[in-house]
Amino acid sequence: MKRNLKTDTWLVTAGRPEDAGDPLNWPIIPASNFLAGGGQVYARDGGIPGWEALEFVVGGLEGGEAVAFSSGMAAAAAVFDLLPVGARVALPDECYHGVSELARRGEAKGAWSVERIAVENTAGWLEALRTHELVWLESPSNPLLTVADLGAIAGADRKPGGLLVVDNTFATPLNQRPLELGADISLHSATKFIGGHSDLLGGILIATEPLLVEKLRASRSVNGATPGSLESYLALRGARTLSVRLEKAQVSALKLANWLAKRACVDRVRYPGLVSHPTHRLAAAQLDGFGAMISFDLAARAEAADVVCDKVRVIRHATSLGGVESTMERRAAVPGQEHLPPGLLRLSVGIENWTDLRDDLSQALAAAGLEVDEGDSA
Secondary structure, three states: OOOOOOHHHHHHHOOOOOOOOOOOOOOOOOOOEOOOOOOOOEHHHHOOHHHHHHHHHHHHHHOOEEEEEOOHHHHHHHHHOOOOOOEEEEEEOOOOHHHHHHHHHHHHOOOEEEEEEOOOOHHHHHHHHHHOOEEEEEOOOOOOOOOOOHHHHHOOOOOOOOEEEEEOOOOHHHHOOHHHHOOOEEEEEOOOOOOOOOOOOOEEEEEOOHHHHHHHHHHHHHOOOOOOHHHHHHHHHHHOOHHHHHHHHHHHHHHHHHHHHOOOOEEEEEOOOOOOOOOHHHHHHHOOOOOOEEEEEEOOHHHHHHHHHHHOOOOEEOOOOOOOOOEEEEHHHOOOOOOOOOOEEEEEOOOOOHHHHHHHHHHHHHHOOOOOOOOOOO
16 A cells, blocks of 8 residues: 655655545444445454554555454454464464464464474574464564564565564554565554554454465454444544654653663663663664553562552553553463563553653662662652
């Protein structure tokens, strides 16, 4: 999908009604079926204007054709639905736990086999592209924020019929466009940054190959994974402000990451914008921005991390991410994530004033009995 407008302008203007007398925005259309003779017959198959507009906007951002789903996991399942029996699947060693579980269940049934590869292991990914039917990458990864060399990986030769899928949720289409680098599919959990208000579930897949797009749409229809009219409306409305939200959030994220890195009670800060981050140089070259996600490890481990989560007041102790409000959780406490460092806290930075977020973290760390240098507030 081609566009001739700057990204922030496209987000605001694309996919709107165009005829005289139309509403300025697509309204919620709670319809399951339509009168015969038009372009649409049944919502599960043909879509509704709300989700078609959302697809147009996100497809234009990514440079492909978008297919909207009822959730990020529904979108992921549609990709796995394309695999032949006995397929080989490569997943990152750091991978969203829902996708890991989806892959594990299929492997347990003999549908496919799964290999794990470190996100930063470029040679391993290049080899997997030559031998696997599905290569699945997250970059930056969840929750350790490791950046893969997508330029080298996505442009490499692959097995005939093989697919390279990049979960682009953390980066958003504003900071990274995997299809431009050579990926076959870019995935977003629209629940996160695209929706941006913690009020919907949604997923989006974007591809450039017409036959692949049609297969994804067919999978969505057959499996009943279509987004609802309300969710489509909310996701499209949220997408309109993605540019301003992300700009504010990632400026604050860098300030908070630098502040956390100076705290004696913090063992490690994982943020691609920090020079200390193992894949910082790659992130600086590959991304248009470092994003709004931070992970940091407390020296005092799980008990103190749980207290910090309990004591924050501006930041909300909650799962998920990408909303206007900052959220934080101890990821090792999430079922299926027990292998992560026990004191790792994942922080999704919202659009609040960063000094209020800093002060909230400071008082929560103090409440957990962790020393905070109040003299260094910068």
